[in-house]
Each structure stands twice: as structure tokens, then as C-alpha cells.
Amino acid sequence: MLIAACVKLVEIRPLVDPLTGSVDPGREVGCSAADRAAVEVVRRLAESWSARTLLISVGPPRAEPLLVELAAVGIDAAVRIDAPRGVDSSTVGRLLAATLADVGADVVVCGDYSSDRGSGSVPAFIAHHLGAAQALGLVEVHTEGPGSLRVVRRLDGGRREVAVVDAPAVMSVEGSVAELRRAPLRSVLADAVPVEVVATDVPLSVRTLPTRAFSPPTRVASAPTGTPLDRVVELTGALVERTPPRTVALDPPEAAGMILEQLRSWGYLDEPDPA
Amino acid sequence: MSGTDFDVVVVGAGPAGSAAAIEVARAGRSVCLLERGPSPGSKNMYGGVVYGRILDTLVPAWWEQAPVERWVTRRSTMLISGDQALTVDFRNPGWGEAPHNGATAYRPEFDSWLAGVAVDAGAELVCSTTATGLIREAGQVVGVRTDRPNGDLRASVVVACDGVNSFLAKEAGMYPHDDPSNFTVGVKETIALPRHVIDERFAVRGDEGVDIEILGCTGDVPGGGFVYTNRSTVAVGLVLSLPALAAGGTRPEEILRLLKAHPAIAPLIEGGEVVEYSAHVIPEAGYDMMPELVGDGILVAGDAAAMCLAAGIWLEGVNFAIGSGALAGRTAALAARRGDASAAGLAGYRSSLESSFVLSDHRRLRDAPHLVMSDLAQRVLPAVACGVVEDVFTVTNPTPKPGMRRIVRQRLRRHGVRLRDLFREGLRALRTFG
Numbered sequence: 181m182l183i184a185a186c187v188k189l190v191e192i193r194p195l196v197d198p199l200t201g202s203v204d205p206g207r208e209v210g211c212s213a214a215d216r217a218a219v220e221v222v223r224r225l226a227e228s229w230s231a232r233t234l235l236i237s238v239g240p241p242r243a244e245p246l247l248v249e250l251a252a253v254g255i256d257a258a259v260r261i262d263a264p265r266g267v268d269s270s271t272v273g274r275l276l277a278a279t280l281a282d283v284g285a286d287v288v289v290c291g292d293y294s295s296d297r298g299s300g301s302v303p304a305f306i307a308h309h310l311g312a313a314q315a316l317g318l319v320e321v322h323t324e325g326p327g328s329l330r331v332v333r334r335l336d337g338g339r340r341e342v343a344v345v346d347a348p349a350v351m352s353v354e355g356s357v358a359e360l361r362r363a364p365l366r367s368v369l370a371d372a373v374p375v376e377v378v379a380t381d382v383p384l385s386v387r388t389l390p391t392r393a394f395s396p397p398t399r400v401a402s403a404p405t406g407t408p409l410d411r412v413v414e415l416t417g418a419l420v421e422r423t424p425p426r427t428v429a430l431d432p433p434e435a436a437g438m439i440l441e442q443l444r445s446w447g448y449l450d451e452p453d454p455a
Numbered sequence: 456m457s458g459t460d461f462d463v464v465v466v467g468a469g470p471a472g473s474a475a476a477i478e479v480a481r482a483g484r485s486v487c488l489l490e491r492g493p494s495p496g497s498k499n500m501y502g503g504v505v506y507g508r509i510l511d512t513l514v515p516a517w518w519e520q521a522p523v524e525r526w527v528t529r530r531s532t533m534l535i536s537g538d539q540a541l542t543v544d545f546r547n548p549g550w551g552e553a554p555h556n557g558a559t560a561y562r563p564e565f566d567s568w569l570a571g572v573a574v575d576a577g578a579e580l581v582c583s584t585t586a587t588g589l590i591r592e593a594g595q596v597v598g599v600r601t602d603r604p605n606g607d608l609r610a611s612v613v614v615a616c617d618g619v620n621s622f623l624a625k626e627a628g629m630y631p632h633d634d635p636s637n638f639t640v641g642v643k644e645t646i647a648l649p650r651h652v653i654d655e656r657f658a659v660r661g662d663e664g665v666d667i668e669i670l671g672c673t674g675d676v677p678g679g680g681f682v683y684t685n686r687s688t689v690a691v692g693l694v695l696s697l698p699a700l701a702a703g704g705t706r707p708e709e710i711l712r713l714l715k716a717h718p719a720i721a722p723l724i725e726g727g728e729v730v731e732y733s734a735h736v737i738p739e740a741g742y743d744m745m746p747e748l749v750g751d752g753i754l755v756a757g758d759a760a761a762m763c764l765a766a767g768i769w770l771e772g773v774n775f776a777i778g779s780g781a782l783a784g785r786t787a788a789l790a791a792r793r794g795d796a797s798a799a800g801l802a803g804y805r806s807s808l809e810s811s812f813v814l815s816d817h818r819r820l821r822d823a824p825h826l827v828m829s830d831l832a833q834r835v836l837p838a839v840a841c842g843v844v845e846d847v848f849t850v851t852n853p854t855p856k857p858g859m860r861r862i863v864r865q866r867l868r869r870h871g872v873r874l875r876d877l878f879r880e881g882l883r884a885l886r887t888f889g
């Protein structure tokens with residue numbers, strides 16, 4: 181059995197300009213806490229299923245030191261699928277799935293989303309291409325025996341969903357699921373796992389930037405009528421008959437009663453049921 | 456070598472550690488450079504100026520590859536008293552040309568670059584790994600323990616370059632006593648401003664940079680201040696006596712706030728955004744607090760050996776760290792080759808330090824830290840100097856101008872300074888700096 185962890189090289193300390201919203205990616209690179217958790221989950225599953233492990237990433241050569249560092253925790257093999265930064269999620273999912281299918285991965289674990297504005301869609305794309313079961317956004321992963329997992333998924337409103345997932349499966353985990361163990365010094369020194377590179381023909385993606393500010397399409401508006409004063413009166417509603425605001429000082433029960441009465445008079449509440 | 460993982464283990468990939476590793480690797484010995492931070496320099500901060508002359512032999516034409524922010528072509532010394540300031544400003548465009556004098560640089564970049572030189576030379580750099588203790592056999596240091604599983608690392612020689620407050624040197628019993636008054640704490644804010652604004656405010660162009668050392672800006676706490684320019688940030692910081700801070704209960708941020716609000720400093724940083732706050736301890740007392748530098752199987756270099764020179768107008772540590780680290784590396788490599796890592800086999804380190812700038816500067820300037828921290832230098836000198844200049848330039852017509860001697864005498868008297876004391880301290884300063 182083969183279990184794979186997918187990780188992505190990201191800048192871990194981007195700077196966001198609060199005025200313009202522009203992002204300076206910064207210099208420090210690494211991977212998200214969720215990706216680290218994915219690697220640890222893979223290690224734990226491999227230990228209990230006596231499975232082989234694989235670390236895989238789509239990215240430029242700069243990602244290799246990250247793979248070597250992560251693999252030192254005891255991963256058997258590492259693969260970098262050569263592609264430039266900024267490839268869209270569906271392509272990343274397709275590339276990962278192709279290699280994962282080639283090597284025959286039974287279970288794939290990803291971080292729930294990468295920290296560089298990731299959408300969390302890559303695991304879903306992988307599952308789609310592999311025709312595998314998918315369990316995304318997990319907060320707990322337990323093994324039920326080789327190839328079978330009981331997982332807990334976060335739902336809205338604090339609810340949880342418990343599911344049993346069997347291989348072939350793709351999972352994505354939150355960063356809190358597991359803390360990546362420290363690699364033994366010997367493995368770090370040995371650079372034990374060489375990174376195999378898979379070539380692709382993904383072209384350098386081109387970022388397009390708008391060159392002009394967005395301007396809405398023009399529409400025909402009729403010329404204003406009447407005098408300027410008429411128009412101001414109409415716009416401000418100054419002479420329209422209205423109920424002037426009232427200020428009242430009442431005890432809370434009376435105030436509540438008055439609010440209800442007012443809401444009823446505006447039609448927001450039904451009349452009280454005489455019964 | 457049998458029973459060892461490496462000939463030499465260097466702990467700490469600061470300037471001292473990387474210089475040591477470069478020398479060991481170039482001597483053809485195996486060396487492991489351990490760093491607790493995720494990358495070299497990620498845990499380090501300083502006052503901003505690297506004096507690169509010591510690199511000339513280690514990395515020829517280093518200025519073509521080192522990650523430098525600006526070349527320091529303006530050095531100012533500022534005395535502050537109340538809201539007054541007196542500045543001696545020296546400008547030397549020649550320092551902007553190779554081979555340069557001093558440069559401002561970000562430590563994560565500079566330290567990573569120097570560690571990279573060590574790796575290129577053949578050193579094995581291992582980050583995110585803390586040396587947690589020494590391994591000893593029959594009294595001899597034979598390696599270090601680390602915080603990783605199976606983390607023992609055995610070597611013929613351990614070079615402790617783990618910075619100020621070196622736990623390894625302490626564990627080896629090389630620091631006879633620990634005295635907090637030997638230490639200062641440095642705090643610093645890095646403030647982002649557009650590059651052209653920095654150029655205009657500091658009157659520099661292109662890659663030129665400025666370093667300002669300040670005295671009299673730390674209130675009741677003995678210390679000093681500094682301001683220096685990077686490409687698009689300005690750093691403002693303080694160096695403060697640790698015991699005085701503790702005794703007075705003063706917060707360093709508060710003193711820094713006052714410095715930033717001073718009329719001589721505020722216009723330089725107005726409108727800037729603080730992008731980083733950092734703090735670090737400095738082994739201020741230099742020569743007088745140095746530990747044993749050599750033990751059985753162990754050498755100590757850089758801040759770990761209190762080799763930072765904090766002598767008032769000079770605050771130099773990186774160059775002393777590189778100088779001492781390189782000598783430690785050379786000695787360790789030689790000892791590994793000879794197979795004698797006993798204290799006697801490593802004794803050449805001490806003598807090579809003695810004959811280099813490292814110990815000769817430290818010995819000559821050993822009194823400087825005490826002088827700079829004295830009440831006279833901290834409080835009286837800035838007040839008297841500013842007062843004298845104020846009196847000289849205040850036009851008092853129709854009263855005739857007072858004589859210079861009278862102005863000085865009056866100002867000294869106002870601050871309770873006797874000429875005799877001034878003379879004595881002046882002589883002491885002359886002996887120290889002369």
C-alpha cells in the first residue's frame with residue numbers, strides 16, 4: 181500500500197499593504213501548517229498499516245529543499261512535478277493525479293488549503309481525476325484497519341460529520357490534526373531521500389493586469405426637469421409629509437410595548453391574537 | 456576519524472560560526488554547522504553596520520556578492536540633552552567605493568549569505584536544530600547533544616559560536632562568574648519609508664547610507680542610541696544597561712518612544728511604519744568578562760566569548776565575531792588533523808587571537824565600556840556640550856559676547872563638574888582611546 185502527502189511551497193510571511201491591498205510575498209518560504217499536518221498523518225498511517233510513503237509537490241526547483249526537509253521525518257520517496265509558480269488549481273490537481281495514478285497511491289493526504297490564498301480545491305480535483313473517495317476539511321483522522329479510515333469533518337455551526345472512508349481516497353486535513361514530528365538528526369544529515377523530478381509541459385503562466393480603472397457602461401439618462409430648487413426638494417424629500425421622529429422616556433416594559441405597537445402600526449407585526 | 460561524525464561541530468550559524476565553518480571546510484576537514492533558527496540569521500539582530508575589512512581574506516571581493524543595503528558614507532555622533540542636539544557629522548564618499556568600509560545589511564540575509572559561503576566550501580549546515588548540551592568523556596568535550604531524535608553529534612572539536620550568554624561555554628565551566636552588570640540590552644524598531652524619502656531626509660544618494668550614534672538619549676538608564684539607514688527602512692534603536700533597567704523598572708519601549716519623539720530624530724522617521732521590533736542582549740563589558748577561550752575539545756568565539764566591542768563611538772561585534780570565528784576554525788582544523796584536541800592542542804587559538812586585532816583592540820579598549828557608561832559621559836558631557844554650543848551661538852546684543860573660557864566654566868559649574876574631575880576623566884579617556 182502507498183500513502184502520499186501533497187505539499188506546496190509558499191511564502192510564509194507575505195506582507196499586505198493595508199492601503200492598496202497589494203501583496204509582497206516576502207522572502208521566507210515553507211509550507212502551511214496544514215501541509216505539515218498532512219505529512220504527519222501520512223507517517224502515522226504508514227506506521228500502523230506498514231505502508232510505503234511518498235511526498236509530492238507541483239512547483240519549481242526552489243521547492244526541493246522543502247521536500248528534502250519534510251522527507252527527513254521518515255518518508256520513503258519524494259517527487260517534484262516541475263511547473264512554474266502560479267499554475268491554476270485544476271492543472272495542479274490534474275498533474276498530481278497523473279503521477280499519483282502512475283505510482284499507484286492508495287490514500288492521498290493534502291493540507292486543507294495552502295496559505296497563499298489557496299481555495300482548498302486541489303484535493304477535490306485529485307479525487308475527481310483518480311475516481312477516489314474524498315473527505316475534505318478533516319479535523320480528525322483515525323484508522324479502522326489497513327485502507328480504511330474513520331474521519332471527522334468540520335461543518336458549519338460547530339457541527340461535525342463522522343465518515344468512514346475506504347481507499348482509494350483523497351483527504352485534506354486542517355493544521356490542528358497533527359503536529360509534524362522532528363526529523364532525527366541522522367536523516368537530516370544524510371539528505372536521505374533524493375527528489376525525483378517529473379517533467380511537464382505546463383507553460384509559464386501569464387498574469388494579466390488591468391491597465392485601466394473599471395468604468396461601468398454608459399446608459400442614457402433623461403435630462404433633469406424643473407428648477408434646481410425643485411430638484412433639491414425632490415432629492416432631499418424636504419417637503420414631503422412624514423411622521424416626525426419622537427423622543428420618549430419610558431420604563432423598559434412600557435418602552436417594549438410602544439416598540440411593538442409602532443411595529444404593528446407599520447405593518448411589521450400582526451395584531452395580537454385576542455385569545 | 457573513527458567514533459566521530461565530523462572533525463568539527465560549530466554551534467551557531469552567526470558570523471562567528473560561519474567564519475569558523477568556512478576555515479574548517481577549506482582546510483579539508485569535515486564540519487557540521489548547527490543553527491537553532493529555521494535559517495541562519497533568523498534569530499539575530501544588531502545595530503546595523505558590518506565592517507567588512509575582516510572579510511577581505513575570507514571572501515575576496517566580498518562586496519560584489521554580500522547582500523548589502525547601503526554603504527555607510529556618513530557617520531554622525533550626536534549628543535542629546537533635553538530637546539537639544541549637537542551632531543558631529545562626517546561624510547566620506549570614498550567609503551561608497553570598493554573596497555568600502557562599513558555597510559548596513561539585514562542580518563537574516565547577511566548571515567544566510569555567509570553560511571552559504573561555508574556550505575559552498577563544504578560545510579554541512581543543519582538548521583532548526585538546537586545544541587542542548589555537551590557530550591563529554593573523561594573531562595574532554597567530544598560532541599554536542601541536540602533537540603532532535605537521535606540527536607547526538609560527535610566531533611573532535613566543538614566550536615561554541617552560540618552567541619551572547621553561551622550555554623555551551625557555561626556548561627563547559629568556562630565562564631567563572633555571571634554578572635548582569637556586564638550586559639546591556641539592545642532594542643530596535645525598523646521603520647519603513649520610501650527610498651527617495653530616506654535619501655532626501657538623510658541627504659544621501661544611490662547606495663550611500665548613514666549611521667548615527669547617539670549619547671544622552673536614554674534618561675536615567677546608562678546607554679546610547681543609534682539610527683541607520685537601509686534601502687527602504689530606517690532603524691532606530693537603543694543599547695541600555697540591563698541592571699539599571701531592572702532597578703528602575705523602566706520599559707525600553709518607553710525610552711525608545713522618547714528618542715523617536717526627539718526633535719532631532721522625529722523628522723527623520725515621520726510618517727514611517729514600524730515593520731519590526733527586536734531586542735537582543737550584548738556582552739558589553741568585553742575584555743573584562745571574557746571566559747576561558749580554550750578547553751579540552753572546545754573553543755569559544757564571537758559573542759559567546761564576549762568579543763563584541765562596545766566602546767562608545769564603536770559598536771562592533773560582527774567583525775570581531777568573524778575574526779575570532781575564523782581563527783577558531785583554523786585552530787580546530789589543525790587540531791583535528793593532528794589528532795590532538797586537548798586544551799594544549801588547541802592553545803594556538805588564544806595566541807593567534809592575542810596577535811590579531813581581536814584581543815589587542817579589546818585589551819586596549821577594556822576601560823572604554825566603563826567610561827562610556829559613566830555619569831560623566833552619559834549625562835554631563837551631552838548637557839555641557841549642548842549648553843556651551845547654545846551659549847556660543849546665542850547672540851546677546853547689546854551685552855558683549857562672553858569669552859569661551861567663561862562659557863565653559865559656567866556650564867561646568869552649572870552641572871556640578873569640577874575641573875579636576877574633568878581632567879582626570881579626560882586623562883583616563885586619553886589613555887583608553889589614545
Ligand SMILES: Cc1cc2nc3c(=O)[nH]c(=O)nc-3n(C[C@H](O)[C@H](O)[C@H](O)COP(=O)(O)OP(=O)(O)OC[C@H]3O[C@@H](n4cnc5c(N)ncnc54)[C@H](O)[C@@H]3O)c2cc1C
Nearest residue numbers: 467469470471491501502504586618641757758772773776
Ligand atoms: C542592538 C545591537 C546593536 C549592535 N550593533 C552592531 C553594529 O552596528 N555592528 C557590529 O558589527 N555589531 C553590532 N552588534 C553586535 C553583533 O550583533 C554581535 O557581536 C554579533 O552578531 C556576534 O556574532 P556571533 O556569531 O558571535 O553571535 P550571534 O550573531 O548571536 O549568532 C549566534 C548564533 O547561534 C545560534 N545559537 C545560539 N544558541 C544555539 C544553540 N544552542 N544551538 C544552535 N544554535 C544556537 C543563534 O541562533 C545565532 O544564529 C550589535 C548587537 C546588538 C544587540
